[in-house]
Amino acid sequence: DIQMTQSPSPLSASVGDRVTITCQASQGVRRYLNWYQQKPGKAPKLLIYDASNLETGVPSRFSGSGYGTDFTLTISSLQPEDFATYYCQQYDNVPYTFGQGTRLDFK
């Protein structure tokens, strides 16, 4: 199975900050990497698919990059509604696997 490792976890930041979350795969997953956001008590929501494609309706302050084993999710200017847990997920190989999650909270 492909192991996905996210860092940092947790991450403390303030409104207006630029934050970056990294995700590393134990073997190459090409561009088949998604990012999800989950708020407490809610289902996850797709933010980014195929490493860098912004899902429809997701604010442009979110962006993703990477290929192979190293990926990043960047929020350019943190908004109050962005405090949540973020997960990366690879789908290059079955079983699909997630990172452990990065909880983003107020500094």
Next chain:
Amino acid sequence: EERLVESGGGLVNPGRSLRLSCATSGFTFGDYSVNWFRQAPGKGLEWVGFIRSKTHGATTEYAASVKGRFSISRDDFKSVSYLQMTSLKTDDTGIYYCTRGGVTIFGVAWVWGPGTTVSVSS
């Protein structure tokens, strides 16, 4: 609006069975794959399995932790997917989510249901 709603969760003893349903609306269900995920209390997300559309044989894939015990099916006439769970273990406790996948891209969870809670305990 695309919508998925899971049902069928509850409290069940270890070793017993449970069937979850995922009712969908707002899209042509038969064209798409369906993934199931779960989340143990206070833990991260885990992929359970998926079913392809009938165009792709309605074939399935499963995580090793559930293979042989869980089975995913679909009823395109009713626009519903099912997750049949047998020989349940306490480790199967959690929130179960169904999601709409793509037509040919199976591993992206485009739309999520709110989830249904399964508790396995004696």
